[in-house]
Amino acid sequence: MQTDWIEQLFTRADGQYLCARWGRPIVPVVFGVDDNTLSTVKGAIEAVVALAGHKMAETDPELGANLMVFFFRDWSELLEVPNLDRLVEGLGPLVARLQAADANQYRIFRFDEANAIRAAFVFIRMDDALESVPAETLALSQAVQVILLWSDRAFTDRSALALTDGDTILRPEIGALIRAAYDPVLPAVATDPAHALRLGARIGSLQ
The missing domain is CATH 3.30.379 (Chitobiase; domain 2)
Structure with missing residues (x-):
């Protein structure tokens, strides 16, 4: 999962990065x-x-x-x-x-x-x-x-869900991101875009 894509999911319209669980x-x-x-x-x-x-x-x-x-x-x-x-x-x-x-x-x-x-x-x-x-x-x-507290623009262009064999499921990459964001090693709240790098790293370690 690309870090810039993760960062976009938590970067609000005003340019502020904010991820909270x-x-x-x-x-x-x-x-x-x-x-x-x-x-x-x-x-x-x-x-x-x-x-x-x-x-x-x-x-x-x-x-x-x-x-x-x-x-x-x-x-x-x-x-x-x-x-x-x-x-x-x-x-x-x-x-x-x-x-x-x-x-x-x-x-x-x-x-x-x-x-x-x-x-x-x-x-x-x-x-x-x-x-x-x-x-x-x-x-x-x-x-x-x-x-999670996603960006106000997080899912405007692409849904968090997907259709597979007629069933609606959570997109695997979104599920992985949610799991990573709740990992105890990460803070409950982050305002630094570098947090996206840590999320990407946790996704890799949890897979």
């Missing part, structure tokens, strides 16, 4: 889906967390649940969720911006004192485009995008 066990809760879809989403999260070598838990001592996934039809529905405005600062203006942009998904991360991921909020508006995506594919895509 979760600093605590992940406790997901999913809103707005039926039981079958709930199992699919949680199963995808569990699979990606296991791939990373990270942990899940029944509850977060500070937040209860620290990964909140919302499915809905219209952005305005978020304004009706009790106390969500306390968890997401500036919820009203954010909803207005997302409505104006006709966005169908958005993710917000919160960080601890060491700048590792402490919590994440995933908002998915089920428009016509996402309605056509199989639940397993959508769930796996969201799980991958929340396991």
